[in-house]
């Protein structure tokens with residue numbers, strides 16, 4: 297399924313990462329299940345195994361190279377889809393705990409079966425981030441919230457920052473064409489501060505991770521409800 301071990305190793309090495317035989321086996325199982333499941337349920341537009349390796353697995357794992365993820369961190373992945381970035385990250389960094397949140401239940405059902413197959417533990421939440429972060433059991437309870445390809449920086453900040461404990465991080469994985477400055481005001485209103493933007497190449501494509509530190513509690517009026525969020529960005 298994935299390119300053979302030697303080739304996959306050299307792909308990892310060129311991204312500055314290490315691939316062990318155990319990790320390769322798990323990622324191979326992940327790729328096979330993802331591509332097969334995707335025939336019936338829409339999970340991803342990327343179905344070529346070599347592309348899955350680069351654009352889903354290596355891209356997700358690079359989060360741990362460019363952002364400092366503390367040992368045993370509790371990570372919530374907002375709009376995780378088919379598990380990106382947090383499932384490959386958990387395979388690479390088994391010390392972290394992951395919570396997978398998505399508004400589409402068919403994706404949560406896939407993720408539950410996937411994590412069983414990969415023999416990794418995870419928590420699953422089906423719901424909209426703006427509703428779930430209002431619940432006391434999830435509000436400001438995570439060391440890290442992360443997201444890739446979910447929304448613009450302003451909206452994404454409102455979806456992600458309320459989950460983070462003061463002192464924790466919100467990590468936004470962004471493409472080259474996205475305007476991240478539109479999120480500056482939202483980040484501040486929600487209790488965050490942009491501390492860094494890591495820029496790097498994913499093979500021949502540019503990528504960025506906006507690193508936001510939570511410096512004060514999120515005011516209880518945020519996040520606003522879905523219709524207000526849609527009407528006006530912060």
Ligand code: SAM
Nearest residue numbers: 375376377380398399400423424425444445446
């Ligand atoms: N993060 C994955 C990736 O990088 O491949 C999936 C990206 S996909 C384009 C966006 C995902 O975000 C979808 O699975 C969608 O259901 C979910 N989503 C969008 N808005 C959301 C919200 N407000 N709360 C929770 N999930 C949301």
